[in-house]
Amino acid sequence: MNARRLRAVHERLLGHHGPQHWWPGDTPFEIMVGAVLTQNTAWRNVERAIANLIAARAMSARRIVGLPHARLARLLRPAGYFNVKARRLRHFCEWLIARGGVVALGAVDTPALRHDLLGVHGVGPETADDILLYALRRPVFVIDAYTRRLFSRLGLIKGDESYEDLRAGFEAALGADVPLYNEYHALIVRHAKDVCRPRPRCAACCLRRACPGRRKPGRA
């Protein structure tokens, strides 16, 4: 991983899209819930499910654990996979309660906390790292499908590296920097949605000649 090129990509993304101010969520717990619900799901639909939880006065670990499965699944329905996500969110909330809540997690070092999170049913590497970075402000770089797509098109990665290899590579190249990781991942998602689309699979996309971020002002 080339640190200079990684930083150059970040600068260009930031210059084009501006600060993204992630993660959308009012509290660390709400961010955690969003991280579970957004698995393979458009954020617009996650927002509806979160709004349902808030409207039902269920945006707390204890409230969620106390809901019957059918009731919780119904609230999560707009986010898709509602039966799966109801179970996953319940498992996560049970874990959080057992660990003493969000504040108590502050006493645990990042590697131990990450390992613990990965043991929760329904929490994989990306969800764990979303939680660590955005809810708990730990220096963990989030790798997702957008990251693979963007950086493989740029030729900076092959694209088939393991999650852990990519995460370690980004972290080693960029150094432990929570604000940078936060903004960088948010910019990757923003760019992937707006510019670096799945189709056309254009090699000229993504910060190459065709990227709007490289065009001079005034050009279409």
Add this chain to the structure above:
DNA sequence: TACCAGGAGAAAA
């Protein structure tokens, strides 16, 4: 109509 969206776990090979 087909594809895609801020994955993860289970089952099959």
Add this chain to the structure above:
DNA sequence: TTTTCTCATGGT
């Protein structure tokens, strides 16, 4: 161990 399948709603 690696690959494939399943979960599901909503927007484009």
